[in-house]
Amino acid sequence: MSEFVYSNDNLSESEPVSNKPETIWGIVITCIILSWICVCLRLYVRFKIVHAAGWDDLCVVLYLLTITAGSIAICLAVTYGLGKHFLQLESWQYKGFLKTFYVANATYVTSTALIKEALLLQYLRVFDRATFIRRFVVALIVFTALWGFAYSFLAWVPCVPVHDYWSGKSDPYCYGYGSQSPAPLAATFESHAAINMVLDIMVLSIPLPLLFENGTSSSARVRLAALLSMGILVLVFATWRFVTLVEHDVATWPTRDPTWYGPISIILTILEVDAASVCASVPIFWPVLRDMGWGKIFVTKEINITRETRYVDNDQDRLTHGTTNSITGSEMDLGCGGGRGWGKQETHCHESYVLSQVNPFRPSIEQTQTCARSDVPKNSAKKWIKI
CATH class of the missing domain: 1.20.1070 (Rhopdopsin 7-helix transmembrane proteins)
Structure with a gap:
């Protein structure tokens, strides 16, 4: 009751x-x-x-x-x-x-x-x-x-x-x-x-x-x-x-x-x-x-970015010798790295990104890196260009 x-x-x-x-x-x-x-x-x-x-x-x-x-x-x-x-x-x-x-x-x-x-x-x-x-x-x-x-x-x-x-x-x-x-x-x-x-x-x-x-x-x-x-x-x-x-x-x-x-x-x-x-x-x-910046979604400008490339005296690499290569700003936004020799760094970048979302409080130890190939043709002197 x-x-x-x-x-x-x-x-x-x-x-x-x-x-x-x-x-x-x-x-x-x-x-x-x-x-x-x-x-x-x-x-x-x-x-x-x-x-x-x-x-x-x-x-x-x-x-x-x-x-x-x-x-x-x-x-x-x-x-x-x-x-x-x-x-x-x-x-x-x-x-x-x-x-x-x-x-x-x-x-x-x-x-x-x-x-x-x-x-x-x-x-x-x-x-x-x-x-x-x-x-x-x-x-x-x-x-x-x-x-x-x-x-x-x-x-x-x-x-x-x-x-x-x-x-x-x-x-x-x-x-x-x-x-x-x-x-x-x-x-x-x-x-x-x-x-x-x-x-x-x-x-x-x-x-x-x-x-x-x-x-x-x-x-x-x-x-x-x-x-x-x-x-x-x-x-x-x-x-x-x-x-x-x-x-x-x-x-x-x-x-x-x-x-x-x-x-x-x-x-x-x-x-x-x-x-x-x-x-x-x-x-x-x-x-x-x-x-997620708007610049990574909508590309309004393309900017050529150059970097130095190391050449040895006996450069026999026909894929790089005497050629030009470039990467634009719009391409740079689509990945962690580009070009030859950056595969390992790209994997590290993606793993770090995943970890930062799984654990949002983890210490940030990664450094941002930018990569692109030079648009300047190599000459016989193989000079270094400081960026």
Whole structure:
């Protein structure tokens, strides 16, 4: 039997901005579109450009699917009374809201674990083997997986059978997120939110040593600083959400009114997980967008670039002796090197590029090299031309 207390004492409260349909729809739709853009750009870089997809990308894909389902459920929940007082809902709205909230809550619990796993698995590409930080990351991956599985089970199976969660049965067998008592329900929501904040702090703190590591390039430090800034924003949303849950004791105080006290927590949920997806994706695709200058896509000028060529006294190479060869600026943009004898350097250049996208925080040790053959015919003196 339900132990919740329903009252109309709060019907005189002014409507918060977070309860308005346009606010809920606007934030949820904007965030999910931004998340799709960032994740798709990340996957494009990993699959099409560097061909170095990993388990972290699988977690991001699963996250995107779950949070999309949750976002759709939240948008539908507005039509079933989200933002209004629970006692003012009709019976069809009551059941519809519980169904959509069931999907939204379960997908949030799963997606927040998946996006953390994606970040932690990304860290495995950064830190060397046999180091304390790497072992710590592995341990945190295992703990996060167990935490996510446990709370996901409570969210996806809150009652036995599951449909008792929204059926309105007088004495359902429910627990955790489906508990019919205020204390267990609040404990489930608040414990998950508290552990979530602690994990956010730990995940955010792991890459901090890279800021002070010798050999870390300035560009890597900038990317790391951007990652930390976005991570702090995620932590702010998670903390704010925890405060709203405690403030109204998970929508059970001063009266049980989940559709009235719930919207602010739901909005912060979307902001938190979508910001985390941006945080996990931007360091992967941003270096590629930054390096894609328009000059490498549209060729407007051709510039002849020359370089010196070493000749020995007995130059018997008929392929170079007395001939001219050139390479234009448009050709230079298409590869790392050109001409005879640069095959090995070209391979090194491509490998370095791939590594920079797989691990966006690796130190930059490569030097840019330009190559072209001289347009000046060789003469008998075989003079050197200094560039």
